[in-house]
Amino acid sequence: MKKSIVVFEVEGGNDKGDDGHRRDTMPIVNAIRDKGWNAEVVYFHPDRAEEIFQDVSENYDAYISRVNPGNIPGGEKGYFELLTKLSHEADLVGMSTPEEMMAYGAKDALVKLNDTNLVPDDTAAYYDVESFHETFPKTLSYDERVLKQNRGSTGSGIWRVQLKDRELAQSVEPGTELPLDTMLKCTEAVDNHTEVRELGDFMDFCDQYIIGDNGMLVDMRFCPRIVEGEVRILLVGPHPVFVVHKKPAEGGDNFSATLFSGAKYTYDKPEAWQDLIDMFADARPVIAEKLGGDNIPLIWTADFMLADAEDGTDTYVLGEINCSCVGFTSELDMGIQQLVAEEAIKRVEEKHA
Template identity: 80%
Template sequence: MKKAIVVFEVEGGSDKTFNGHRKDTMPIVEAIREKGWDSEVVFYRPEWADAIFDYVSKNFGGYISRVNPGNIPGGEKGYFDLLMKLSDQAGLVGMSRPDEMMSYGAKDALVKLAQTDLVPEDTYAYYEVDEFHKTFPKSISYGERVLKQNRGSTGSGIWRVQLADKELAAKVEPGTELPLDTELKCTEAVDNHTEVKKLGEFMDFCDQYIIGDNGMLVDMRFMPRIVEGEIRILLVGPHPVFVVHKKPAAGGDNFSATLFSGAQYTYDKPEAWQDLVDMFADARPVIAEKLGGDNIPLIWTADFMLDDGDNGEDTYVLGEINCSCVGFTSELDMGIQQKVAEEAIKRVEAKA
């Protein structure tokens, strides 16, 4: 067993500090070293892929990926190929492997869970432009929708979409195919800015989210209680570490729960949201079945929104799972890096 874990990063990107690293990378490295293991950072470049494979396969027992897919030079395919080769050929423990990132973290995970109690059944994914243009003019007739691109982060490409004409919205028959010149009010989660676009124009704009590798759009019912806040569970392996209650900035059509958009964050222990934590734990076997396996990511989050149950009680709707590169830069004082080190070492030891 090689008692060493490599942490992958890429150069550049808005998530780096003055020393070239993500703020949460070196704390992980140092926490692993404190436990008597070796750890270091290796930067990925496409032209270095073969050299990185040779070096890492000879010297490490596992890897932790701290790379935002949107920052990968040359696109994600080369990087993902390297990670899979390290796992499948060299036998390293991948945290997380690309197939786990795609299974749990892709937006269409919501569609795969649409037949469960976690996600509304009227949740769809568009993988082809023609499919999107054919279906969305009917989908928007049922009421406000949220469109989510598969790429991006911090709310980029996530749009709240509603009919601009409230009188039309009140009288339109659900299932009606609305004309392409119907005006829409579109609010993007990245900063809560609103644009008025015609339906055809907006769909043409959204084509960019579908075209390309792993392109898709998820079409989901808008949950009005998002104004009360999004509830995020952060987990290290199977263990809930904390819960963040992210309340959007007040006013207008605001619905974004990102810090950049002005949302207010409150950090709680898991016990403060015990019913939600228990519900999510109970749902884990179903999630594993629907998403293709129970290879739990090392660091991951599940975001929920409040909804009204049939009897008036609060229920929770899953809005997103993240596991590609979950950051915890604001929570380093909670000791999460130590929990990450413990879980990573445990996984390498278990495979030895």
């Protein structure tokens, strides 16, 4: 055992500070070093993939991926190939592996869970343009929907879609195929901006989210209680660390719970949301079964929205799971980087025990 962990980043992107790193990268590196281990940052670039493989496989026990897939030069394919090769051929401990990112982090994880009580059963995914154009004009007749692209982060490509004519929305027969000139009101989560567009034009615009590697759109029922806030469980390995209550900015059709859009965040200990923590713990085996294994990511989140149960009590709807590159800059003063370092070192030590 070399007692050495590499942290992967890529150059550029709007998630970098003045030093060229993500703001939570060096705190992780320093926390690992404080425990007597070596930790270094390596920037991935597809032109250097073989050189990086040789260096990392010879000098490190494990990798931690701190790469937003949307910022990878040339797309995620080459990066995922490197990570897979390091895990399978060089036998490094991967945190998180491409398999974990695809199983837990892809938006269609929601579709794989739509026969559980975690998500509405009418949640669907479109993997090709034809099925999207054929089906979405019908699902929209059931009332407001949310479309989520697979590659997005911080609310980019996540759209709340509603009929502009609310009288039409209330009178249209569910299952009716809406004409392509139906006017829509579309609000993007990244900044809560609203656009009025024709249905056909909006679908043409959304084709970009489907085309390309791992392209897809998830079509999900809009949960009106999102205005009360999104509730995020932040986990390090199997351990819930914080519950973040993210309340969207008030006004209009605002529904985004990102800091970029003006949402307000409140940080609580897990026991303050014990019913949600217990529900998620009970659901973990089901999630593992449906998503293809219980290889728990190093840093991950599960986002929930409040909803009404049939008996009138509160329940929770799973909005998404994130594990590709969860940011936690706001939590650094709470010491989360120390927990990340401890969990990462523990995984390496367990492998070599």
